[in-house]
Amino acid sequence: MTEWNVERAATVLADAEAGRTDRGPLTDEWPGLDLATGYRIQDEILRRKVEAGEHIVGVKLGLTSRAKQQRMGIDSPLTGWLTDVMVLPAGAPLVTRELIHPRVEPEIVFVLGERLSGPAVTAARAMEAVSHVYAGLEVIDSRYTDFRFSLPDVVADNASASRYVVGSVGRKPSELDLALEACLLEVDGEVVDSATGAAVQGHPAEALALAANSLARRGLALEAGWLVLTGGMTDAAFTRPGGTIAVHFTNLGSVTIGCE
């Protein structure tokens, strides 16, 4: 039996993504896989994508609900990498057959006007680095069957990142009360859920600060111009060919994904 290591795990997950096939959690076969190794696998997959011509455009934050963090035994969001090929242009359909089992989450999206480097980043400092705030829909697509995974598994799998759409209304952060900025999620025109920015780590800037500080522990910083998807505000909505998922924000406009 082949030994598990970072390179092999990266190959297995990259193949699952490319081949649109789900698999069991790595930790079932590699019980020693820990969070730090999960990030090394995530970084290795990114390294290969960049080598193949993709560009890093930002990060996504995952597990930004305090309740979920407590259940998972962590006190900071997860991060995953966003590249240019993952963007879904506004109005473009989500072709579900290109993915495994995509789900969609409404998010508040930051564009950084300056570099943000931990440690000791506070929410107020993080907010200063944000130049504009947008509405977003993130398409997540775990490479694990039924989205069943432990923490190191999902980190290795780039926090289930797959696609994202950014809305067309950019607001200055000082114009918004993000804790009370609400989103209304509709599936096929029916309201299914809603939330405000307070669902994201109490405030999305808090999530950004925590993420900047965790990245600093890995020797990384958030760069000027990067996008930050600050984390799902509601439970993820299921997709189906022919279906429409829309989110309407208080001040950030609406974003719609039509599925094929």
Next chain:
Amino acid sequence: MDTETRSEAVRALLRAHRTGKPIDPLTERFPGLDVADAYAIQAASVEQRVRDGAVIHGYKVGLTSPALRRRLDVDQPNFGQLTDTMFHPESQLIDPSAFVAPRVEPQIAFALGKPLKGPGITVPEAAAAVAWVMPALEIVDSRIRDWKVTLVDTIADNASSGGVVLGSTLVPPSGLDMRRTGGVLYHNGGIAGTGALGMVLGSPLNSLVWLANTLGAQGVALRAGQVVLPGPVTADVPVAAGDVVTATFASLGSVTARFADDTDTFG
């Protein structure tokens, strides 16, 4: 439903209300009760309370959220009646022992400036009857043991009404986004839920329209000065002695309910 069944159901509910001791689901004791029977039981219970001195000050609309409609498998909201003793001023402690199994949910409240009588009411007419919108907390409660309610049980039990706390930010309805205005529920300082007004039947005004038309079909009009709670923005939280619950809304400020702990006394 015969009159004997109705009287028995009314007596059981009123006793549970008075003593704080819950009863088994009415639908177990009286199989075959339907929605019309349930509203007849609610009406008879409220009439008895009015004979005993209660004054009706408005209505609540329930079963308006997507999650609750799925759980109870219903496609219609329901309503209950708000009486004077259910209104708690914001600054005063609320006695938790006055309830059976209280839970709190964030709402907006509509205060009517004009009468509104269905059927045939549309959204603009409903909006024009609203003088003020206020932040509110509804205390829901169930006289049915462990909240083991069916649609029929909750309607008979006055739509699980318990109490109301109204906030002090009075905003006219014009200019308020009834879909995308956000609210956050805090329970003992922690964030317990977040949501938007659109969780209430797409807009709380749809809830008011439904109520006016449903009551109108029975010949009942909403009166100026009455308060309507259109439905919650987030899931509810269970509350106990000593708890503090706050709802904060964009454009509407906040409202707080404080529940007395064991050291507080009520005369």
